[in-house]
Amino acid sequence: MSQIEPRPLLRKISPYIPGKSIESVRREFGLKKVIKLASNENPLGASPKAISVYRKSSKDCFLYPEGASPELRKALAKFHKAPEESILIGNGSDEIIRLFCEAFLDENQEALTSQYAFIRFRQQSMLMGARIIEVPMMNWKLDLEAMARALSERTRLVFIPNPNNPTGTYNSQKELEKFIVRLPPKAILILDEAYYNYARLEKDYPNSVPLWSPRLPNVAVLRTFSKAYGLAGLRVGYVVTHPEIVGWLDRIRMPFNVSLPAQRACIAAIQDARFVSKGVSLNRKEKVFLEKALPKFGFEIVPSACNFIFAKSPILGKELFQKLLERGIIIRPLDEYGLPFYVRISIGRGPDHLKLIKVLEGVLK
Ligand SMILES: Cc1ncc(COP(=O)(O)O)c(C=O)c1O
Structure with missing residues (x-):
C-alpha cells in the first residue's frame, strides 16, 4: 500500500455522487436510447x-x-x-x-x-x-x-x-x-x-x-x-x-x-428570454402531468417549485433506480442524503414521461 497521507479531514468527506450519464448507461446495458431524468438539466437543450x-x-x-x-x-x-x-x-x-x-x-x-x-x-x-x-x-x-x-x-x-x-x-x-x-x-x-x-x-x-x-x-x-x-x-x-x-x-x-x-x-x-420562458412553460405543464401520474403508482409527492419532483417511492429508491436504469431511464436515488425511500426525478419532455409511466407499470406491478 502507498504511504501517502491525505489531510485527516478528507476521510470524513464522502464524494459527491453525480447523476449517471447517458453514455455510461448505454455502455453498461447495451441500450440505444437512454432518457436522463437525473440532473435537473433542461430537456429542451440550450438556446x-x-x-x-x-x-x-x-x-x-x-x-x-x-x-x-x-x-x-x-x-x-x-x-x-x-x-x-x-x-x-x-x-x-x-x-x-x-x-x-x-x-x-x-x-x-x-x-x-x-x-x-x-x-x-x-x-x-x-x-x-x-x-x-x-x-x-x-x-x-x-x-x-x-x-x-x-x-x-x-x-x-x-x-x-x-x-x-x-x-x-x-x-x-x-x-x-x-x-x-x-x-x-x-x-x-x-x-x-x-x-x-x-x-x-x-x-x-x-x-x-x-x-x-x-x-x-x-x-x-x-x-x-x-x-x-x-x-x-x-x-x-x-x-x-x-x-x-x-x-x-x-x-x-x-x-x-x-x-x-x-x-x-x-x-x-x-x-x-424566449428560450427560457419556453422551457419554464414546458416545465410547468409536465410537472402537473407527473404530479398526477406518479401517485397512482404509490409515490408520495412533495410540491416542487423546481424542474424536478421529490417523492417518497413505493420501494427503496436504489431499487427503483436500478430497475429503471436497466430499462434505459436514469433517475436519482437519495441515499447520500440519508433518504433511502426517496427519489428525485427531473422533469423532462412529454414523450420521456410516457416512457417513464410505461416502464413504471412494468416494474411496480
Ligand atoms: C441548489 C443548487 N446549487 C448549486 C448547484 C450547482 O450548479 P452548477 O455548479 O451547475 O452551477 C446545483 C446543481 O444541481 C443546485 O441544485
Whole structure:
C-alpha cells in the first residue's frame, strides 16, 4: 500500500455522487436510447443562439480566456441593474460555493444550513475544518425560524438554497426577510437561487430581496446557467454581492476559470428570454402531468417549485433506480442524503414521461 497521507479531514468527506450519464448507461446495458431524468438539466437543450455563438468562438480555443469574464460580467450587470464590481463569475455556481468556504471558513467557525439542503454546502464546509450545522427541516422546508436561533458569533456562512435541491421546496419572502434581520454582522448569507426561473412563478417566492443592495452588504445571491438556460455542460454560475466580498473570492479564483466560448455563449443565453420562458412553460405543464401520474403508482409527492419532483417511492429508491436504469431511464436515488425511500426525478419532455409511466407499470406491478 502507498504511504501517502491525505489531510485527516478528507476521510470524513464522502464524494459527491453525480447523476449517471447517458453514455455510461448505454455502455453498461447495451441500450440505444437512454432518457436522463437525473440532473435537473433542461430537456429542451440550450438556446440555439447560445450554441451558435459557442461554435463561432471555438476557433479562438488556442487563446487563454479573459480571466474575470469581463464581457459576461458587464452583460450580467446590465441584466440585473447591478454594478459590475458586485458580480463574480464561477466555473458553475459549485465553484463559487467552494470559494466562499475557502475564503470565509476556518476551524472553530461555523457554517449554517438545513437538513437535506444541497449536499455541496456540507462537503465544502467540512473540507475547511469548519463545523457544519444542519437544522432540521419542517415539512420538507427549511425552518428559517429555527435556523435563526442556531446563528452564533462563530457563524461565518449561512447557506439557504431557495428553492432547495433535492426537496424542491422554497421559503417565502416574509420568512426570508425575518431571517435576514437576525443575521450577525460577521455572517454572510448565501442565497442559492439555482432554480430561480422556475420558482418565480410561485406567488410568495421572494422577489423583493434585491440581487444587489448596498443595504444588505452580507447577502450574496447565487445563480447558474445550468438549469433554465440549459448550459450545464459549459459550467458557468455567478454571484451578486458586495464588491468587498467579490474581491476576497476573486483573490483565490482559478485564474482562467471559465472558457471563452462558455463566457460568450452565456451572454447570448441571457439575451434569449424566449428560450427560457419556453422551457419554464414546458416545465410547468409536465410537472402537473407527473404530479398526477406518479401517485397512482404509490409515490408520495412533495410540491416542487423546481424542474424536478421529490417523492417518497413505493420501494427503496436504489431499487427503483436500478430497475429503471436497466430499462434505459436514469433517475436519482437519495441515499447520500440519508433518504433511502426517496427519489428525485427531473422533469423532462412529454414523450420521456410516457416512457417513464410505461416502464413504471412494468416494474411496480
Ligand atoms: C441548489 C443548487 N446549487 C448549486 C448547484 C450547482 O450548479 P452548477 O455548479 O451547475 O452551477 C446545483 C446543481 O444541481 C443546485 O441544485
